[in-house]
Amino acid sequence: MSSYAQIFLTFAKIGSFTIGGGFAMVQMMEREVVEKKHWLDHEEFMDTLVVAQSTPGLFAIDMASHIGMKLKGVTGGIVGAIATALPSIVTILLIAIFFQTFKDNLYVEKVFMGVRPCVVALILAPCFNMAKKAKLNKFNFWIPIVAAILIAAFGVSPIWCILAAGIGGFIWGELKN
């Protein structure tokens, strides 16, 4: 069975060894938690995915919280969430403190001048995969376009777009039924 220490170590490992965020972590989580440790069966793991997808918050953290909670209650959930976030926090802090002294260095600036346009491309690329997953069609393709224009051109807070989309979908669903 699972102890707090095991929960902590498992999720700290997942947090330490997955680069690229959310979905890369899901695969490793399934391998660790379902296949190796048998803490959950496949169906319970899919439930966890559902919960993480339909609640706000970061995917990997949501999943770790939910799995931890299934094993050891609320405290288990907290241990899972903190363990997943901790490697990130420590790594980034070390980099931030180190980088503080180098950021005005000429060569560092040159490197980042090359990296900045790349970052924009790296954000834009998954946007197209997300569009496929969101099932965009001729009836709803305007939603992302309007949201992007409101945020980027008119400075509307993304929070309003999230609220409007959620409430709009709710009202539309009620009207349809």
Add this chain to the structure above:
Amino acid sequence: MIFLELFYVFSKIGIFNFGGGYAMLSLIQDEVVNKHHWMSINEFTDIVAISQSTPGPIGINCATYTGYTAVIHAGYPTWAAVLGAILASLSVIWLPFILMVSISKFLIKHHDSKTVTSVFSTLRPAIVGLIGAAAIMLMSKENFGDPSESPFVFVVSITIFLLAFVGTRLYKVHPIIMILLCGLAGLLIY
């Protein structure tokens, strides 16, 4: 008080974050760069690059780093910035955690109910827009160079952008490899 502001801003970002780390970038940028002016758009872009190339969820990496930088810029010493970084990261987590603890059983039972399905039928497309907006907002003079003042930087930036986009979309080059290659290109070209 920077710490209270960090707590408030990142709690808000956490609870309105649907759709993962990339969708969260537009929320962070809106609050941290546009509204609170805690850092420049260049610094934010660099932080995103570092967040993409280090282990862990991009959203947490980005929250830790922006928390740290905001406190440093407010004139506090390093130890206070470390506290600010931890505070920002935990602020992102706590509200979604409480929500999840309270409604996870309900969600597992009702996730394919008509109401949940219709809410997400419009929320998911909007999230695509959020990610698109994050990219568009970063296409700035600061990140790409001013076409009239520094045309060389601008042309190089556009070329890097197009190559990186094609490389990631069509050839599935890993983001870290892409960041390293573009950093190397910057070092050699400029």
